Amino acid sequence: MATTVLVTGFGPFGEVRENPSAALAERLDGEKIAGAVVRGMILDVATGRVGRQFAAAIAAHRPAVVLATGVAAGRSALAFERVAVNVRDFAIADVDGERPCDVPVVEGAPDGLLATVPLRAMLAACRDAVVPAYLSPTAGTFVCNQLFYLAALAGRREGFAAGFLHVPLAPQSVSSSAEAPPPTMELATMERGLRAALGVAVPGAGR
Amino acid sequence: MATTVLVTGFGPFGEVRENPSAALAERLDGEKIAGAVVRGMILDVATGRVGRQFAAAIAAHRPAVVLATGVAAGRSALAFERVAVNVRDFAIADVDGERPCDVPVVEGAPDGLLATVPLRAMLAACRDAVVPAYLSPTAGTFVCNQLFYLAALAGRREGFAAGFLHVPLAPQSVSSSAEAPPPTMELATMERGLRAALGVAVPGAGR
Amino acid sequence: MATTVLVTGFGPFGEVRENPSAALAERLDGEKIAGAVVRGMILDVATGRVGRQFAAAIAAHRPAVVLATGVAAGRSALAFERVAVNVRDFAIADVDGERPCDVPVVEGAPDGLLATVPLRAMLAACRDAVVPAYLSPTAGTFVCNQLFYLAALAGRREGFAAGFLHVPLAPQSVSSSAEAPPPTMELATMERGLRAALGVAVPGAGR
């Protein structure tokens, strides 16, 4: 059976009506990268539901690699996250109106979990693909971090590698006005970087 | 005789080895936009020489519109400058090693000169082209502002419209490392925005 | 008759309930600096009224120096403005609900006017007083710039030196929450810098 890579994106939330991470998951769904089949899936920015949605995806696809993605307004490049933290502290409400404050993602689980995808190789692959990228020391404390934490925890239990990629806003999401907009990246550029990174994240991809 | 639009870019300086503004000027040279012929020209980031280079280009091409362009590391979108200021105060040396401090661009000339290209229409054109853009209140006090000032001054005398566009760094100019890079924009995106903006800046373009 | 220095501040606007520039104007009112008497005055952030208020202050005090001050959220240090621009383009409404877009401050007047206070000496004075400061290339296009422009224009006509100082938010204006607040400066530090700067801006202060 072919190796499967699960790429998740998130749906709209707050002021982000078109979430570029959802577009990325859609674009890659069904593609083959480094001999693996990519499954793309869009999850809801909902603290009370994202865990079940993610668990169902894992059960259905039995991936060898999970790369979750999300958008972070203000980021200027692809950001491969180093560490997931066992904290939920939301600056804004999620799509269900939930706004936890200093609540663990999983009660009694470790405080932090490092990414288990090959961060340096993924970074180098983006550089080779001329896609600006960096290693980020924090995925925040919102639903993105929650999903990353859940993936990292499940990955240790079930044997898959887990990582999280924060992407900038896409040009479609910012309005051109008299004021300077936040940084953006074209979806095609994000996709180029994501494909390059996945190409070295698949086990046995010869890195 | 066809209407001419002069688009200038700058060569390398400081840490910018591949100046995206030079690439833009090259890409548009010889193109037709809104019935006008575009002339692209690359100038040196040299305070003592840029004036002569620009004057020669004006004499050669007799443009109806001048849009000078330059790169500004840290900018996150296309920045149409509102105003040129009669000050040179360089934070770094130019390519000739010159570093003027609080020296006028043109002794005895006005303190400031507003852009005479149609800023709002150009901004709207970028928005329609899905290219992030904004109106910037300052072009700084480096060679970019100097050229903008010279263009604005000459334009008032010789009857052409003058403007300045600051562009972000291109992905080629930032290294992907562990640290977050500055914002970037793909050259193709910059070019799309520049073409859209010029399309409404040509006199009689029916805006 | 003693030389007079006019220091203006602004009242509250938008999210700034306690404007540090108002506090500065109050603190300095009646003080003597470098042999001059300081007159402090608080103006309204109202595009339709600030001109009359300022003209009345000039008529009443006949200052030799005008240093207008205002707050700029996000600034990290004292910012001595280089140039006032003949444009009003408001990102938010003023206190009267006015929000001009691309309207001149004074129809038919010059596009830009440079500060006529001794910027470099004022900067050096702040450095000596251990108050972070810099020269800013733009005062924006809101009421602050409008007042700066009006002061610079009147100063050329009536013979006084004119400048504008943007100050950071004060600690009182930011809430300590889970999110990083904008930069702040203690009012006492602002006052120390302002006093130092005025000390070299008074004519004959021996700079």
Add this chain to the structure above:
Amino acid sequence: MATTVLVTGFGPFGEVRENPSAALAERLDGEKIAGAVVRGMILDVATGRVGRQFAAAIAAHRPAVVLATGVAAGRSALAFERVAVNVRDFAIADVDGERPCDVPVVEGAPDGLLATVPLRAMLAACRDAVVPAYLSPTAGTFVCNQLFYLAALAGRREGFAAGFLHVPLAPQSVSSSAEAPPPTMELATMERGLRAALGVAVPGAGR
């Protein structure tokens, strides 16, 4: 025996010649706060030595609370760190010329460790003291994070509460030039916030 609070600061490194965290540790050394005695101690920004220095301080003082502090250029307020990460990845060399890349702080230890000081109470205390502060999701991957990690690990073993406070640059550390400096905070303001925070961090302080 009196309860002891250990406050550490760091010595100079890189471009920071006068580290405000060292000044804070000195200022608080010997003070009494909420019935506890504060011991201040200055450590070296040296990845190979900071562990031994810290262990010696713990052995000497047997503190009930450890609040390590360090400076972070660019931060705009007091930043109480949420989590220490078991990674060393230095963007610059430490004072011994060491520059580890993706090396654990302690081999085989947990990926991350949350602060065990009362973050929310400390944040509220700063707010009451009118000192801008926030909860930071990352202490970076330099020596500051290393010390925080070591303190959090030792604290779990030896029964003390551990936290880390990043402070902005002090005005003394930035030069006033034509360019905008990074945010700063007066040492007296930092000290006011630190005292307020410690006042609620001492066990039995009645929070």
